[in-house]
Amino acid sequence: KAGVTQTPRYLIKTRGQQVTLSCSPISGHRSVSWYQQTPGQGLQFLFEYFSETQRNKGNFPGRFSGRQFSNSRSEMNVSTLELGDSALYLCASSLSAGGQALTDTQYFGPGTRLTVL
Amino acid sequence: AQKITQTQPGMFVQEKEAVTLDCTYDTSDPSYGLFWYKQPSSGEMIFLIYQGSYDQQNATEGRYSLNFQKARKSANLVISASQLGDSAMYFCAMREYQDMGFGNEKLTFGTGTRLTIIP
Numbered sequence: 576k577a578g579v580t581q582t583p584r585y586l587i588k589t590r591g592q593q594v595t596l597s598c599s600p601i602s603g604h605r606s607v608s609w610y611q612q613t614p615g616q617g618l619q620f621l622f623e624y625f626s627e628t629q630r631n632k633g634n635f636p637g638r639f640s641g642r643q644f645s646n647s648r649s650e651m652n653v654s655t656l657e658l659g660d661s662a663l664y665l666c667a668s669s670l671s672a673g674g675q676a677l678t679d680t681q682y683f684g685p686g687t688r689l690t691v692l
Numbered sequence: 693a694q695k696i697t698q699t700q701p702g703m704f705v706q707e708k709e710a711v712t713l714d715c716t717y718d719t720s721d722p723s724y725g726l727f728w729y730k731q732p733s734s735g736e737m738i739f740l741i742y743q744g745s746y747d748q749q750n751a752t753e754g755r756y757s758l759n760f761q762k763a764r765k766s767a768n769l770v771i772s773a774s775q776l777g778d779s780a781m782y783f784c785a786m787r788e789y790q791d792m793g794f795g796n797e798k799l800t801f802g803t804g805t806r807l808t809i810i811p
Contacts, residue, residue: 606797618783618801631798663735669797677725677744677787679797683737 577602579668579684587690593654596687600647600668607649608681609641612663621664624649625671653689661691695719696784696802704808705774712759713769713805715784723789726767727799728758731781740782743767771807779809 624643
């Protein structure tokens with residue numbers, strides 16, 4: 576089975592621009608989560624999508640948004656980029672087959688490294 | 693308060709030695725899951741091992757085992773017979789049942805430990 580894929584792998588933008596990152600989950604996985612990783616703040620949860628619905632959101636400004644499509648692929652968008660948005664953005668997928676599974680493992684993609692100049 | 697604490701920012705270990713990476717957690721939820729991930733310099737997070745709060749036995753996966761001490765709220769990762777390829781960042785993460793609501797699967801991560809294996 577192919578793993579989680581993220582595109583693009585690297586991105587350079589300037590302040591004020593917007594950016595869209597894409598994530599394709601493992602085949603059959605229904606949940607997609609996004610995390611931001613920076614040297615200063617570490618790994619922080621952005622949001623999670625399941626069946627095209629956002630079911631949890633982290634403490635990020637409204638400039639960060641996302642969506643999930645019917646094939647479980649997900650995109651996240653950051654508008655009006657700031658220097659502090661420079662980070663590695665990681666996408667993770669999980670089976671989420673039903674119920675509230677504490678054990679459901681999230682499998683991560685290689686990340687998109689965003690640099691804002 | 694930090695929910696996940698990893699007190700070792702960096703460790704250097706001789707190849708073939710065993711290594712223990714520390715993780716303590718803070719939760720009042722009786723139901724939770726603990727995960728360990730490895731992040732090589734390439735950036736991808738690789739799942740290593742899982743321990744549930746109600747699991748009676750310590751989890752093991754190949755060379756990885758988890759020293760789970762529930763009363764002390766610690767979940768240390770043990771890597772036996774370390775290899776050069778084990779050099780990476782290691783993260784401990786937790787999922788709490790009370791956070792799950794209608795099934796959300798948010799993980800809370802620690803700050804990580806950078807492990808370097810010396811030949």
